[in-house]
Amino acid sequence: MRGARHAKWAAAAAAVALAATACGGGGSGGSSGEGVLSAWWGDPQNPLEPANTTEVQGGKVLDMVMRGLKRYNPKTGAAEDAVAEKIETTDAQNFTVKLKDWKFSNGEQVTAESFVNAWNYAANVKNKQKGAPFFGYIEGYDKVHPEKGDPTAETMSGLKVVDPKTFTVKLNQKFSTWPETLGYNAFAPLPKAFFDDRDAWLSKPVGNGPYTVDNYAKGSAMNLKKWEEYPGADKAQNNGVDLRVYTENTAAYNDLVAGNLDLLDDVPAAQIQNVKNDVNGRYASPAAGIIQTLAFPFYKPEWKTEGAAKVRKGISRAINRKQITESIFHNTRTPATDWTSPVLKEEGGYKAGLCGADCEYDAAEAKKLITEGGGIPGGQLKISYNADGGSHKDWVDAVCNSINNALGDNKACVGNPIGTFADFRSKVTKGEMDGPFRAGWQMDYPLIQNFLEPLYYTGSSSNDGQWSNKDFDKLMNEANAEVDTKKAVETYQKAEKVVADDMAAIPLWYQNGSVAYSDRVSNVALNPFSIPVYGEIKVN
Amino acid sequence: MGRYVIRRLLQMIPVFFGATLLIFLMVNVMGDPVAGLCGDRKCDPAVAAQLKKDFGLDQPVWQQYLTYLGNLFTGDFGRAFNGQKVTELMSTAFPVTFRLTLVAIVFEIVIGISLGVLTGLRRGRPIDTGFLLLTLIVISVPTFVTGLLLQLLLGVKWGWVKPAVSPAATFDELLLPGLVLASVSLAYVTRLTRTSVAENARADYVRTAVAKGLPRRRVISRHLLRNSLIPVVTFIGTDVGALMGGAIVTERIFNIHGVGYQLYQGIVRQSSQTVVGFVTILVLVYLVANLIVDLLYAVLDPRIRYA
Numbered sequence: 032m033r034g035a036r037h038a039k040w041a042a043a044a045a046a047v048a049l050a051a052t053a054c055g056g057g058g059s060g061g062s063s064g065e066g067v068l069s070a071w072w073g074d075p076q077n078p079l080e081p082a083n084t085t086e087v088q089g090g091k092v093l094d095m096v097m098r099g100l101k102r103y104n105p106k107t108g109a110a111e112d113a114v115a116e117k118i119e120t121t122d123a124q125n126f127t128v129k130l131k132d133w134k135f136s137n138g139e140q141v142t143a144e145s146f147v148n149a150w151n152y153a154a155n156v157k158n159k160q161k162g163a164p165f166f167g168y169i170e171g172y173d174k175v176h177p178e179k180g181d182p183t184a185e186t187m188s189g190l191k192v193v194d195p196k197t198f199t200v201k202l203n204q205k206f207s208t209w210p211e212t213l214g215y216n217a218f219a220p221l222p223k224a225f226f227d228d229r230d231a232w233l234s235k236p237v238g239n240g241p242y243t244v245d246n247y248a249k250g251s252a253m254n255l256k257k258w259e260e261y262p263g264a265d266k267a268q269n270n271g272v273d274l275r276v277y278t279e280n281t282a283a284y285n286d287l288v289a290g291n292l293d294l295l296d297d298v299p300a301a302q303i304q305n306v307k308n309d310v311n312g313r314y315a316s317p318a319a320g321i322i323q324t325l326a327f328p329f330y331k332p333e334w335k336t337e338g339a340a341k342v343r344k345g346i347s348r349a350i351n352r353k354q355i356t357e358s359i360f361h362n363t364r365t366p367a368t369d370w371t372s373p374v375l376k377e378e379g380g381y382k383a384g385l386c387g388a389d390c391e392y393d394a395a396e397a398k399k400l401i402t403e404g405g406g407i408p409g410g411q412l413k414i415s416y417n418a419d420g421g422s423h424k425d426w427v428d429a430v431c432n433s434i435n436n437a438l439g440d441n442k443a444c445v446g447n448p449i450g451t452f453a454d455f456r457s458k459v460t461k462g463e464m465d466g467p468f469r470a471g472w473q474m475d476y477p478l479i480q481n482f483l484e485p486l487y488y489t490g491s492s493s494n495d496g497q498w499s500n501k502d503f504d505k506l507m508n509e510a511n512a513e514v515d516t517k518k519a520v521e522t523y524q525k526a527e528k529v530v531a532d533d534m535a536a537i538p539l540w541y542q543n544g545s546v547a548y549s550d551r552v553s554n555v556a557l558n559p560f561s562i563p564v565y566g567e568i569k570v571n
Numbered sequence: 572m573g574r575y576v577i578r579r580l581l582q583m584i585p586v587f588f589g590a591t592l593l594i595f596l597m598v599n600v601m602g603d604p605v606a607g608l609c610g611d612r613k614c615d616p617a618v619a620a621q622l623k624k625d626f627g628l629d630q631p632v633w634q635q636y637l638t639y640l641g642n643l644f645t646g647d648f649g650r651a652f653n654g655q656k657v658t659e660l661m662s663t664a665f666p667v668t669f670r671l672t673l674v675a676i677v678f679e680i681v682i683g684i685s686l687g688v689l690t691g692l693r694r695g696r697p698i699d700t701g702f703l704l705l706t707l708i709v710i711s712v713p714t715f716v717t718g719l720l721l722q723l724l725l726g727v728k729w730g731w732v733k734p735a736v737s738p739a740a741t742f743d744e745l746l747l748p749g750l751v752l753a754s755v756s757l758a759y760v761t762r763l764t765r766t767s768v769a770e771n772a773r774a775d776y777v778r779t780a781v782a783k784g785l786p787r788r789r790v791i792s793r794h795l796l797r798n799s800l801i802p803v804v805t806f807i808g809t810d811v812g813a814l815m816g817g818a819i820v821t822e823r824i825f826n827i828h829g830v831g832y833q834l835y836q837g838i839v840r841q842s843s844q845t846v847v848g849f850v851t852i853l854v855l856v857y858l859v860a861n862l863i864v865d866l867l868y869a870v871l872d873p874r875i876r877y878a
Contacts, residue, residue: 076608076840078654085609159621161609178617233654249655250663251738251828277735278835281719282826285734289727292735419839453607453841460606460613492613 066270066570068552070294070563071283074250074276078233081219082153082162087473090216091562095255095272096238097219098263100128100146101210105558105567108320108374108477110211113263114141114220114239116196123207123514126200127193133262135222136243143198145220151175151186152226153217162217164492165475168209170201205512207519212476241267241566251276267566268554284547293552293570296563298545300422303361306547314547316363319561320374320474321542322482323364325414325430326496327535328464333408341404343534344389346412346467349397349437352390355429356540363545366390367538370527371482372474374559380479380520386531386538394437401438408466411442415468417455418448423469430539459495470495470536477559479523483507487530496536503529572869575877576862583858590854591643594847595636604628604841608652626652626844639847649844651837657848660833665852667740668822668829672814674742674749675756679807683757687764687803688796694769703765706758718751718824735826748825752818756810763806767799774798800871808864812857816850 075089081097084090100115112118116129133141152158154166156176166172170189175182189201202209212218220239225232235244241263242255253274257267275292277283280299286292288309298306298314306314327334327343352366365373369385388396401407414431416423424446431444447466449455459468472493474481485491488507489499503526510522530536544561554569605619605628614622623629627638642649648657690699709717725747726734736744771777772795780790819831830849837845868875 074653074836076653156617156621159618159625161614161618163618164615176615176617179620248738249653250660275738276828278823278826278828278832282722282735282824285722285727286826289730289734291733451607451839451841453604453839455607456609456613457603457606461603492615495613 067273068269068271068293068565068568068570069273069275069291070565071280071287071292071297072253072274072276073297077161079236080153080160080233081149081221082160082165082217084216085161087560087562090560091565092236092244092253092255092274093216093219093238094240094562095242095565096236096240096244097216098133098238098240099213099216099219100130101214102265103214103477103558103560105556105564108376108379108559110214110476113214115213118210118213120207120210123205123209123512124202126202126210128198128200130196131262132196133239134260135224135237135239136258136260137222137224137237139222139224140195141220141222141239142195143192144195145222146218147186147190147192147198148226149219149221150190152221154187155185156182160217165212165215165217168202168204168206170203172203204508207512207514208478208480208516211478212481215475241265242272245271265566269552269565269568269570272565287547287549290549293549294546294555294563294568295548296544296546296557296561298547300360300425303363303545306545310547310549313550313555314545315555315557316543316545317557317561318365318373318559319542319544319557320372320477320559321561322367322370322372322472323539323542324367324370324470324472324536325467325539326470327467327498328462329496329498329535330462331408331465336405338404339408340533341400342407343537345397345400345404346407346434347386347389347397347534347537348391348393348400349434350430350537350539351392351433352540353392355426355433359426359429360540363543364540365543367540370530370536370538371479372541374474375477375479375482378517378520379477380482380523380527382524382527385524385527389531389534390538392433392437397434397437398439407443412444413447413466414444415447415449415455415458415464415466417450417452417469419451424448426539427469462497467537468495471542474560479520479527480507480511483523483526483530484511487535498533498535500529500533500535572877576866579862579865583855586858587851587854591640591847591851592636594850595639595843596632598841598843598846599632599635604652604843607841639844643851648848651842651845652840657844660845661848661852664828664830664833664849667827668815668818668831670740670742671745671749671752671818671822671827671829672811674745675753675814676807676811678750678753679757679760679810683760684764684796684800684803686761688768688791690761691765691768691799692772692791694765694772699765702761706761709754709758714751714755715820715824717754718748718821721747721751722824738828740827740829745827748821748827751825752814752821756806756814759806760803763803764799767802768795771795771799797871801868804867804871805864808860808867809857811860812853815856816853 073088076086077083079089079092081093084093098113101110102113104111114130114133116131118126118128120126135141150166153160154163154172154175163176169187171187174184175187191199193199222237224237235247241258241261243258245254245256247253256271280297283292283295284299284302287295329335356364356366368383368390371381373381375381414427416427427446431446434444435441472486484507485493487494487498487503489504506522506526510519513519513522544557546555546557546563548555552568552570554567556564558564605614605622627635650656686702690702693699722734725731732747777795780794815830819835822829822831834849
């Protein structure tokens with residue numbers, strides 16, 4: 032039969048094709064067990080090394096699996112001793128660190144070497160750790176992390192092991208509040224197992240935190256189990272956490288409402304209005320250490336002039352922050368009146384109203400300031416943002432509308448979308464911006480210093496607008512060297528005032544976190560970094 | 572016949588090179604991928620330089636392409652920026668999307684062709700007009716609307732299915748996403764089959780078969796349907812490729828960690844290795860699906876021969 036013969040060939044071709052595209056089996060699923068909660072997760076962008084994780088999703092895991100010298104109190108944000116017994120200094124430059132008796136979950140002792148080796152590993156440019164600049168204050172950093180070329184040393188000269196429970200740190204400048212930065216994940220210790228077999232460690236991280244990694248299916252899920260012998264005070268209150276990667280937060284939201292998911296800390300913007308009804312009020316939106324600003328390209332001469340400072344103040348006064356936070360964000364943002372964040376609290380350096388009238392909406396005054404300053408450089412304000420996520424278009428358009436209305440010119444301001452986040456960041460860091468651009472800052476540690484130095488200090492890592500001011504730099508140096516914390520904070524605020532006087536960036540609003548949860552869990556809270564405090568969650 | 576297959580397989584080689592080169596260039600136009608790796612802060616310049624060196628991004632594009640091709644022939648598809656091997660991503664993503672496509676195709680064949688035959692044989696009757704209208708609606712409503720609506724109704728409001736698919740993505744979980752994915756094509760298959768059946772129903776050989784006194788069932792299945800299926804098979808064959816690559820929207824809505832999701836992630840994170848690798852495989856799938864369609868013609872219609 033001819034037909035049959037042809038069928039044979041078709042079948043043969045199909046078999047070849049199938050063999051060529053055939054692949055292994057899929058991942059494993061399964062529901063959460065007794066006392067275990069399931070939580071939304073985003074796929075971390077980088078491998079889960081402590082110093083290589085600079086975003087929230089990886090940070091969640093490290094927060095559960097690792098413990099550093101300090102830990103930020105999930106309620107107050109204060110840096111409290113975790114593995115550190117005490118950290119002492121007399122001159123704000125030389126520190127002696129004493130450790131508590133502590134173990135890794137694989138039985139290894141946490142020693143001074145666990146820290147020193149981890150930090151040297153993190154700082155070495157050859158290891159390509161994105162958090163390496165956090166170690167920049169330690170003496171000898173420039174040798175292991177030169178700006179160009181290969182490192183000339185393997186270890187930082189500022190780190191010395193005294194005995195298994197003690198090590199000393201010498202900084203390359205005075206920095207009195209340096210110990211308070213040590214709660215950041217990048218400073219976590221690493222066990223020997225990491226240095227013996229990095230790949231194996233990355234596929235199943237072993238740490239010294241309240242949870243251990245039970246199973247990690249990269250890109251789809253991670254199952255964490257309570258570590259019963261955890262030596263710290265903050266033992267997990269549940270038996271474990273199942274982190275599930277979702278393709279989109281809308282899918283996660285539907286799963287939560289349908290009762291298949293226990294915790295979602297990224298409520299879709301479109302659902303903010305409905306969330307309280309949908310989950311019967313099991314929703315919270317506490318303040319987070321995030322501020323959104325508009326940054327300016329100070330590498331363009333037209334933005335550097337005296338008049339341009341007036342124009343920036345004028346633009347700031349033309350933005351109706353209250354209206355935008357209400358109508359666009361449904362009060363999940365709060366209008367900003369300084370350049371830090373309310374989570375710092377007053378004693379930490381937050382000062383409501385530091386911006387003064389310059390951050391208050393006044394259309395007439397805005398128009399006057401902009402005209403006095405010589406008008407908007409280039410005739411039109413183009414606000415650049417990345418169009419691929421975070422629904423930035425909505426608020427940029429709203430800001431532009433507000434400016435256009437204030438100036439009575441509907442072409443004064445337009446949004447300038449840039450396709451992807453990566454492309455946006457690449458243009459920003461290369462200095463290719465012509466006008467203002469979206470800038471967001473999420474704090475690494477709850478210190479006012481972290482809201483100022485990385486963003487406005489001359490040549491600093493995140494000073495994207497390349498703003499530079501001698502007075503500001505001088506005040507920052509003074510504040511860093513100040514041993515008395517209260518005086519240091521006052522000096523930081525003086526420096527912040529310099530930022531305000533020049534309107535180096537227009538503060539827009541403070542961002543809140545958002546979390547919704549199922550009726551299976553209780554005692555849900557977000558810490559000042561807007562990460563859920565997993566360890567304190569109780570499963571009913 | 573054998574020579575024909577070999578010739579077609581050989582033709583895939585230039586298509587393969589052309590496609591990979593085009594995709595490679597397009598991904599490179601998107602700009603500097605390392606800048607997106609450090610969030611809202613600037614990457615440390617020394618670290619960024621090391622990363623670029625590692626991924627070979629400091630070399631000219633043509634050299635990057637040659638290196639990539641060289642690695643490809645040793646089975647090395649490179650690594651995504653999170654350090655995962657692209658082959659590892661493929662081994663988890665392709666089986667999932669393959670299952671989803673299979674579900675969708677089965678829906679297309681079973682429902683699409685049955686409805687097509689039903690309406691084709693009752694041309695002009697109310698049932699025909701009714702389904703014609705229905706397919707028109709399905710075609711004109713975008714997939715993400717159908718998807719989100721069904722997810723909300725069946726998943727959240729009525730609780731018949733889980734709104735999000737688990738990482739295991741078993742067949743029963745994929746029924747709803749598969750139906751959504753197939754919906755538009757399903758409507759097209761119905762329409763194609765209907766037209767073809769309606770046309771052939773009046774052909775001489777059908778009248779002959781009826782006149783011979785063959786039972787109606789046999790006339791329809793052996794004579795009428797077999798001849799009417801050629802355009803439908805063409806459509807379904809090319810649709811396999813389209814479904815596997817075009818499931819981006821459906822996969823994101825239903826939380827399916829398949830090819831579409833990985834491609835989306837790759838594009839957003841500008842991970843050229845992921846995008847080029849996945850698209851290359853998709854191009855191959857498309858080519859092979861087309862070849863199988865061409866060979867199936869000969870099975871359906873003995874008058875068609877390949878030499």
